[in-house]
Amino acid sequence: MKRTARIIVTLLITVLLLTSCAQKKDVVYYGYFTDSAIMVVYSQQKNTLYEINVPMSLITSWAAVNGESGVMDAMRSLAGLNEDGFMTGSPQVLTALREILDALSPGTTGEPTSQSRMETIVSKSYLLKNASLMNNINRLCQTDLGALADAITVNSPKVTCLDAEAFLNENDMEFSRKYFRSWLYQVIN
Numbered sequence: 001m002k003r004t005a006r007i008i009v010t011l012l013i014t015v016l017l018l019t020s021c022a023q024k025k026d027v028v029y030y031g032y033f034t035d036s037a038i039m040v041v042y043s044q045q046k047n048t049l050y051e052i053n054v055p056m057s058l059i060t061s062w063a064a065v066n067g068e069s070g071v072m073d074a075m076r077s078l079a080g081l082n083e084d085g086f087m088t089g090s091p092q093v094l095t096a097l098r099e100i101l102d103a104l105s106p107g108t109t110g111e112p113t114s115q116s117r118m119e120t121i122v123s124k125s126y127l128l129k130n131a132s133l134m135n136n137i138n139r140l141c142q143t144d145l146g147a148l149a150d151a152i153t154v155n156s157p158k159v160t161c162l163d164a165e166a167f168l169n170e171n172d173m174e175f176s177r178k179y180f181r182s183w184l185y186q187v188i189n
Contacts, residue, residue: 027084027148028041029083030083030086031086032071033087036053037056038051039075047157049121050159052184053162058164059075061170079180081184085143086142089142101117101121102120115161118161122152122157125156129149134149
């Protein structure tokens with residue numbers, strides 16, 4: 001009887017471990033380019049790649065109110081998501097990234113947008129398997145984008161670009177943080 005109970009408990013623990021290890025993991029990168037801040041989130045549950053523009057004024061206000069040491073800490077604290085990396089650089093770096101994506105674009109009509117650029121990343125994901133290209137992009141962004149590249153090339157996600165500026169209020173930072181986190185979790189889960 002004890003042996004049967006041990007076998008059942010062992011099987012249950014094994015099943016729980018396997019299901020917890022098999023749970024889907026979101027891929028999150030924060031980006032800061034002097035006057036622009038973004039979050040790039042791949043939601044495995046929705047198989048969607050999100051670009052979320054976050055107003056720099058909100059991040060700097062949040063940092064000032066909470067004594068955060070820098071933009072990275074403030075973004076992490078504001079959003080509450082553990083990141084896989086943090087893209088940083090000057091506005092020129094962001095411009096260079098956009099120009100690369102515009103050059104790779106399959107020919108969108110009109111002015112390129114965040115949506116069209118993210119769609120280009122997904123449609124040209126096979127290029128991300130090129131080690132020299134990824135090394136250059138990683139060097140440009142000052143982080144390893146491997147987790148994001150892997151998620152995109154394997155899953156071909158749909159793309160959604162959002163702007164968080166419309167509903168965030170610098171006058172009530174704590175409410176804005178709670179609202180932003182609630183909104184963010186609803187979007188990606």
